[in-house]
Amino acid sequence: MPELPEVETIRRQLAPRLVGRRLEELEVLDPRWCAPLAPAEVADAVRGRRIEALGRRGKYLLWGLEDDVHLVTHLRMTGTLLYDAPSTPAHTRVRFRLGDGHELLFVDPRRFGTGTVLLGGDALDAHLAARLGVEPLEPGFTAQHLAALARGRRAPVKAFLLDQRRVAGIGNIYADEALHGAGIHPLRPAGALTRGQVAALRDAVVAALEAGIEAKGATIDDFRDPEGAHGSFQDAFQVHRRAGEPCPACGAPVVKFTVAGRGTYACERCQRRPRPRRAA
DNA sequence: GTGATAACCTGGGTGC
């Protein structure tokens, strides 16, 4: 499941190969990828333009093209970008042909991945601002800022972390790992965290994301980097997908339950379950 | 405004 570290890994690998090249042709093989825009509309907007920058915001990969044209792609759950794949794999949704003869494929078995074109920096900013909150690896992601975001929130802290409009880029894996690192139960209401817990959570989020980037992401089912290689962060999971195994910190068994509709893993000795509130 | 839930989608696993 590509989250911030996986998208950042892709960005770092692709940037030297894409920036400065021309996007000769973009062939959308699955119209769903760019809906509601028509494939021809997207292809016409980007055809022949030089790639000036390859950025990332949250889990979005941002292609900055010349003339202030922006291609915004999202891998969602099972999307991957393959550079010069030896053959065209099943579930290839988009083909990017570069001016230097190389090729990039957007492969996505579950067809959740998306791409869209935005004309002008203002349109890009508005598009991202409507969807994404603070970038957790930027200086603005402080304990004070996180506390302000959480204030008054009754939703479980895990649901809060998964809400991209609050903090951008955290998905199911890194939410579980960060909450374990901070010793906070996923069901604790976000607004009920103490100042110390918020500070610990902020640090644990940053640590988990940085460790994920260092390991070139986590591969559970589908994630591969543009060269087709797997990440290794799954080997460092403390709790995620480790139900029944001993917690590396205390030895108590990791338990699995559902929060915000997502499979959630925690050590309920290190992460104390909040007591149910008594009715008034 | 907030929180919960369904829908989208398909490969893989399980049970019969």
Next chain:
DNA sequence: TGCACCCAGGTTATCA
């Protein structure tokens, strides 16, 4: 072996 069913989850829309 083949079939039906369930689960996984990021984002968006909808509802209470």
